[in-house]
Amino acid sequence: MDNIKSIRKVESNDTEPKKRIQKGVSYAKWGYIFIIPFFLVYLAFTLYPQIKTFIFSFQKYFESGLNVFGPKWNNFGNYVALFTKSENGVVMIVKAFTNTMIMWLMGAVFQFLISLVLAVFFTSSRLRLKATGFFKAVFYMPNLIMASAFAFLFYALFNTVGPINQLAQMMGWADKPIDFISTYPWSTRTLVATMNFILWFGNTTILLMAGIMGIDESLFESARMDGASSNRVFFDITLPLLKPILVYVLITSLIGGLQMYDVPYLLTKGGGEPNFSTMTIVMLLNKYLSANNYGMAGAVAVVLFVITGGLSFLVFRMIRRKDD
Amino acid sequence: MKKLFLGLFAALAALTLVGCRKTPAKSDSKVFHIMAWNEEFKGFFEKYVCDERAKFVEAAEKKDDSLKPKEYHYDGKLVKWTIVPSEGGQYQKSLDQHLKANETASDDEKVDMFLAEADYILKYSNSKYTTPIKDLGVYNLSNTYEYTSQVASDSKGVVKGVSFQCCPAGVIYRRSIAKAVFGTDDPAKVQEKISNWDKFNAVAADMKAKGYYMTSSFAETYRAFSNNVTQPWVNDDLKLQFDPQIEAWMAQAENFIKNEYTLTAGIWEDGCTNEMFATGKTFCWFGPAWYYNFCMGNAQDETKGCFGDWAVCEGPAYYYWGGTWLMGAAGGNDDYLVGKCMNSFINDKDVCKALVKNEGQFSNNQKANKEVAAEYEKEGTGNAFLGGQNDTKFYLDLAKRIQIKGMTIYDQYCNEGLQKAFGEFLKGAVATKADAIANFKTQLHIDCPEIVFE
The missing domain is CATH 3.40.190.10 (Periplasmic binding protein-like II)
Structure with a gap:
């Protein structure tokens, strides 16, 4: 408050002596002092580890038992190893990237379709839905539950002796328990995608609603007066004007999706089963970390950093262009 | 003259004995520090070997935990536990850090003894961070089951640990x-x-x-x-x-x-x-x-x-399957106490019998197991879960025949x-x-x- 007051004072009174102006400006130093703790924490716990990770990615550095191998310069050795075929004939990082993208897409398609429909319904001045606040809260609720709790719930429901299997056997749909979680790649992927969908569609709905509400209401009204159908309004007014927000939400969701970890990790107990078909990039990173292989884990982290960095840059550019 | 010779001879003999069986020296440290991943062994240690064991037995008999002393000692030294759960490799990570820092740690922080499982025991027995049990004063393994020593031996066959149970x-x-x-x-x-x-x-x-x-x-x-x-x-x-x-x-x-x-x-x-x-x-x-x-x-x-x-x-x-081994940490203060504790759990028949009778264990002392099995046989009692079968007697023979080869880290x-x-x-x-x-x-x-x- 004091700060604002003094600035106002400075602005309102040009004839004040110079001293006064300097005093007003000197308040700015408090701003810097207040952000020092953040930067200290950032330097120690974010930037320093990031630089270290980058260095490790060029070193042979791992522990086996109580013995430490390295750190020894390995140039691009870790990256070459990362993009070399494993014993099972698969390049694990490519497999992990593909898995991550497939599971993200499976969830995201429904997430965006349904969120879009809900957002349009909730903001429509024509429908005037009642109790939208209640529904918004309910849709958003899953996002408040920890992903881990959610994964455990799905594990409990879908394992071979869980209620879903009991029901299926009781109703005569299956004569033997079906292993939804660790036998069929598409079944496990569907479970992961479903969980991510339930966790995130409420969040997307709220963001898209904010976007639609930002569109000038008079456009909708005049379109309706001209006799435009709801479909026409949606495709010719809502969608084009919502595009910037939609792309932003899509790309942030993609970045979040690339870092997919907790849900598939807990559902498959870290294994990425079946046949590594649900192993995401961060799960692969974690496999190297739990093996105390700092060099390879560093290389995976840098690859992930490059991909997300590129996508973030896209988002940045988009927002800037909108401002211009 | 004869006496002098005899005296000299005795002194020489004593020296040779000391030479081949060096008893670890006592230290001035005031703390005996043990690391483990759960409270199982801690319970046995409190009830059967620590200085205040009588009080712990009383607390167990009366089922009143408030009777347990808050602090207790082993050979006059305060016993300190560091218990880290094994989930997600936590125990081994913490143990590794402690062992690597053991030489330079302060007296109170030095780890004297730690517990290890068969699945990863070789990681420790093959390292320089553990002390051969001979150097701890444990010489008599004749009562134990052979495989328990095989599991705890390093690549050269030096025994580095002792199990208090046999599985x-x-x-x-x-x-x-x-x-x-x-x-x-x-x-x-x-x-x-x-x-x-x-x-x-x-x-x-x-x-x-x-x-x-x-x-x-x-x-x-x-x-x-x-x-x-x-x-x-x-x-x-x-x-x-x-x-x-x-x-x-x-x-x-x-x-x-x-x-x-x-x-x-x-x-x-x-x-x-x-x-x-x-x-x-x-x-x-x-x-x-x-x-x-x-x-x-x-x-x-x-x-x-x-x-x-x-x-x-x-x-x-x-x-x-399974089992827990006691190991002496290199750089610890109280090697003689580690040896004393190990000896209690394999060579003190009373302690071993108590483990079998009161704690449902199959001990690593053949004589103790045999005596308990014979007592059960005489009384005609057995394990109710097994429909009255005397399984202690059954395991007696089985345990002797287990052989372990080709373990790796x-x-x-x-x-x-x-x-x-x-x-x-x-x-x-x-x-x-x-x-x-x-x-x-x-x-x-x-x-x-x-x-x-x-």
Whole structure:
């Protein structure tokens, strides 16, 4: 408050002596002092580890038992190893990237379709839905539950002796328990995608609603007066004007999706089963970390950093262009 | 003159004795520091060896924890525990840090003794961070079971740890199913039917014919094979190798799944343990004495279980499962106390007998086990869970015959990794056996990059 007051004072009174102006400006130093703790924490716990990770990615550095191998310069050795075929004939990082993208897409398609429909319904001045606040809260609720709790719930429901299997056997749909979680790649992927969908569609709905509400209401009204159908309004007014927000939400969701970890990790107990078909990039990173292989884990982290960095840059550019 | 000679001779003799049996010196430190991952051993230590043990026994008898002293001592030194749960490798991580810093740590922080499990004991016994038990003052291993020393020996055969328990394992089977299929539930007669793997496999077919499963997990028999390998998982050139015993397990597991003699559940999964309820259709499980209380909760369930409908026999192979070893940390202050504690748990017959009688353990002292078994025999008492069978007597002989060969520090990764990867093949998630083994190697390469494959 004091700060604002003094600035106002400075602005309102040009004839004040110079001293006064300097005093007003000197308040700015408090701003810097207040952000020092953040930067200290950032330097120690974010930037320093990031630089270290980058260095490790060029070193042979791992522990086996109580013995430490390295750190020894390995140039691009870790990256070459990362993009070399494993014993099972698969390049694990490519497999992990593909898995991550497939599971993200499976969830995201429904997430965006349904969120879009809900957002349009909730903001429509024509429908005037009642109790939208209640529904918004309910849709958003899953996002408040920890992903881990959610994964455990799905594990409990879908394992071979869980209620879903009991029901299926009781109703005569299956004569033997079906292993939804660790036998069929598409079944496990569907479970992961479903969980991510339930966790995130409420969040997307709220963001898209904010976007639609930002569109000038008079456009909708005049379109309706001209006799435009709801479909026409949606495709010719809502969608084009919502595009910037939609792309932003899509790309942030993609970045979040690339870092997919907790849900598939807990559902498959870290294994990425079946046949590594649900192993995401961060799960692969974690496999190297739990093996105390700092060099390879560093290389995976840098690859992930490059991909997300590129996508973030896209988002940045988009927002800037909108401002211009 | 004669006296002088005698005196000299005695002095010389004493010197030589001291020379070959150096007793660790006492230190001035005031703390005896032990690291463990749970409270099991702590309970035994408090009740049977610490200075204030009488008070702990009293507290246990009266079931009143408030009687337990808050602080207690061992040979006058304050006992300090650092307990880190083993989940996610936490215990080993913390232990590694402590051991590496032990030489330079302050007196109160130095670790004197720590506990280790068979799965990873070699990591410590093969390192410079543990002290040979001879240097701790433990010379007499004649009462213990041989395999407990084999497990705790380093690559040169130097014994680095002592186990306070012995975990011979057998086949724990349902009496009612044995009666239905064999016409008898007598352990000796059932043993005849499954005394080797060929017979065991043949019985599995009989079980199937009568509507039962032989086991309820494809991995149930794994340890009975893997404990009997003749070559290590990884050889001196760090090359991975498959022992014929492991091949035999894979063949059996494949056969059992194909013929529906067993289920695709892992040994810790509900799909396996739910079969222990009275309604279960599974004949047997593989496990040691601790398995009854630790893993067979469903069988002991008051309403749905089948308490007393069980018995144990040797089965097709001798093996052990589990166990906890005490190890002396290099750089610790109180080597003589570590040795004293180890000696109590293997050579003090009273302590060992108490472990068997009061704590449901099978001790690492042959005489103590024998005496307790004889007492039970005389009283005609046995284990109620096993329908009155005297299992202490049963384990006596079994424990002596267990032999361990070819352990490596990679065993945990190899054993668990292979079971997991092969399980995927058996479930149909992976198309061929070769694919499963390739996946196993892929995971192993991530965990232990130094291992090479053919």
